[in-house]
Amino acid sequence: MNPKVVQGKYQSNINEYAKNISPELYQKLSTAVETGKWLDGAPLSEEQKAHSLQLVMAYQKQFNIDPDHFTIAQNGEIYMQPKSELKKQFASADDKDDLHLLKL
Numbered sequence: 001m002n003p004k005v006v007q008g009k010y011q012s013n014i015n016e017y018a019k020n021i022s023p024e025l026y027q028k029l030s031t032a033v034e035t036g037k038w039l040d041g042a043p044l045s046e047e048q049k050a051h052s053l054q055l056v057m058a059y060q061k062q063f064n065i066d067p068d069h070f071t072i073a074q075n076g077e078i079y080m081q082p083k084s085e086l087k088k089q090f091a092s093a094d095d096k097d098d099l100h101l102l103k104l
Contacts (some may be wrong), residue, residue: 018058026059 021029031054032038036049044052060072072078081089 014054014058015062018055018062021055021071023063026063029059030056041068 016059028039032044033049033056034092057072061076064071
């Protein structure tokens with residue numbers, strides 16, 4: 001069997017799955033891929049990680065209208081924020097007013 005045909009068929013299936021999952025399920029899959037664990041704490045197998053990541057990326061390609069740094073944008077390409085935007089974003093995160101210090 002021609003691998004390109006199999007890959008193309010698989011790709012169209014995963015895109016169809018991505019169109020039909022809820023935003024809640026997408027978020028759960030995204031968290032599982034990021035942490036390597038399901039919500040119940042069970043680790044993902046290598047196969048689960050690979051399939052979940054592909055589904056997350058296919059979902060982002062369909063619905064990610066406001067992409068974060070290094071996510072898949074709606075055009076299917078990896079979105080990378082300009083360095084100046086990242087500096088601004090992280091500079092505002094360093095604002096001491098948002099920190100709560102505890103004395104131990």
